[in-house]
Amino acid sequence: xxxxxxxDFIVVVTGGSTGLGRAIxxxxxxxxxxxxxxxxxxxxxxxxxxxxxxxxxxxxxVVVQGDVSRDxxxxxxxxxxxxxxxxxxxxxxxxxxxxASHGDMDAVSAQDFHDLYAVNVIGAYQMVRAARDLxxxxxxPGAVVNTSSIAxxxxxxxxxxxxASKGALTTMTLSLARxxxxxxxxxxxxxxxxxxxxxxxxxxxESVARMRAGSAASTPLKVASTAEDVAGAAVFLASTAxxxxxxxxxxxxxxLHLNLSPMxxx
Numbered sequence: 001x002x003x004x005x006x007x008d009f010i011v012v013v014t015g016g017s018t019g020l021g022r023a024i025x026x027x028x029x030x031x032x033x034x035x036x037x038x039x040x041x042x043x044x045x046x047x048x049x050x051x052x053x054x055x056x057x058x059x060x061x062v063v064v065q066g067d068v069s070r071d072x073x074x075x076x077x078x079x080x081x082x083x084x085x086x087x088x089x090x091x092x093x094x095x096x097x098x099x100a101s102h103g104d105m106d107a108v109s110a111q112d113f114h115d116l117y118a119v120n121v122i123g124a125y126q127m128v129r130a131a132r133d134l135x136x137x138x139x140x141p142g143a144v145v146n147t148s149s150i151a152x153x154x155x156x157x158x159x160x161x162x163x164a165s166k167g168a169l170t171t172m173t174l175s176l177a178r179x180x181x182x183x184x185x186x187x188x189x190x191x192x193x194x195x196x197x198x199x200x201x202x203x204x205x206e207s208v209a210r211m212r213a214g215s216a217a218s219t220p221l222k223v224a225s226t227a228e229d230v231a232g233a234a235v236f237l238a239s240t241a242x243x244x245x246x247x248x249x250x251x252x253x254x255x256l257h258l259n260l261s262p263m264x265x266x
Contacts, residue, residue, distance in 0.1 A: 004032035005239045010084040010138075011059075012077065014039040014068055014127060015094030017047035019196035020147065023231035024091050025050055029057035031235065037062045037080045039094065068094045068123030069115075071130070078130035086138040089238035090131050092124040093147040100159040113161045120165035121172060128176060128186070136183040143238040144180075146173050146188040150253045153190055154260045166190075170249055177247030185246040187237040191230045192219070192253030220255035 011028045015021040017040035025036045036054045038061060040047035051061035064080045066073030081087045096119045100107035124146055128135075135142025151157025152166025170188055177186040193215035215224045223229075233252040236242055251257050 005241060006089075006235075007032035007034075009033040009088040010035050010037075010081055010086055010134075011089045011091070011238075012037040012039070012081055012087055012127075012131065013091045013093055014077065014123070015147075016040060016091075017043045017050055020191070020194060020227045020230055020234070021091070021093040022046075022050045022053070023227035024093065024234050025061075026053050026057055027228075027231050027235050028089065028238075029054045029059035029061075031239075033059045035060040035062060035081075035084055037064060037077065039064050039066055039068070039077050041065070041067050041094065067119075068092075068127055069118035071126045074123070074126040074130040077127065078134060081131070081134055085134075087131050087134040087142055088138050088140070089143045089145070090127060090135060091145050091147070091234060091238065092127055093234075094123055095120050095147060097158045097162040102156075102160050102163075108159055108161055112159070113164070116161045116165045117168065120162075121168045124169060125172060125176075128180075128184075132180070132184070140240070140243065141182060142184045143242075144176070144184060144186040145234050145237045146170075146186070147234070148173070148188045148190045148249065150190045150192045150251060150257060153249075153251065154257060156260070173249060174247050181246060185243075187242070187245060187248045187250065189230065189234050189237065190249055190251045190253065191225065192251075192256040193224060194230055195224045195226050215256075218256060218259060219253070220258055223254050225252070225254055 013025045016025045016038035054061040066077045148170045149166040151163040157163045173188040212224045
């Protein structure tokens with residue numbers, strides 16, 4: 001906890017119903033946010049639970065359904081903040097994947113690439129575009145934090161389309177940071193494994209347990225990160241403590257990248 005450094009902030013979190021998005025929403029509320037707009041695509045009950053927790057932490061909560069791959073939905077999400085007159089922090093956290101071995105080139109299709117890029121890259125772009133006026137309307141530069149991944153840095157992860165989409169999101173972070181300055185800051189976090197249900201989609205409990213143990217064993221810090229462990233880094237990049245930071249990609253992976261040869265060869 002870093003005091004009330006989000007005092008009176010208006011916050012938007014896409015993909016805010018569970019996991020990292022929920023952790024970000026709650027932490028910003030605990031740190032003084034006035035209102036948190038919580039976006040979800042399908043899980044309304046889980047989004048309402050996030051809203052309950054945000055309210056318990058002291059902030060107003062607004063729940064908005066929308067698929068960020070649809071530009072009209074992005075505009076609807078941003079419009080939910082319009083009554084507050086500004087957006088201080090936009091967390092582009094909505095994301096999707098397909099699980100497939102990187103070596104099995106028949107396991108993914110062109111449509112898989114289109115679907116993942118539509119949410120993970122185009123969705124983030126559309127959200128920034130929809131929110132731009134409100135991000136520029138506050139007393140300080142608006143902050144955008146994109147949830148990328150170590151997959152996009154090192155070419156690992158759940159599938160080739162996923163890694164490629166996260167690499168594109170990281171590059172887009174640089175482009176937008178340059179293009180939107182000085183009125184908007186744009187940064188990204190790159191988590192490794194996060195111990196949430198998202199990582200276990202399509203897997204048995206036994207497989208998830210093995211993945212959790214393997215993740216902890218493979219990181220220098222010997223831990224499997226939780227959503228709360230990663231949320232703090234995302235929230236930092238939207239806070240006034242990072243007011244002179246833009247175009248940065250922060251790896252939040254318990255040191256996993258230190259073991260990966262692509263990083264060591266840079």
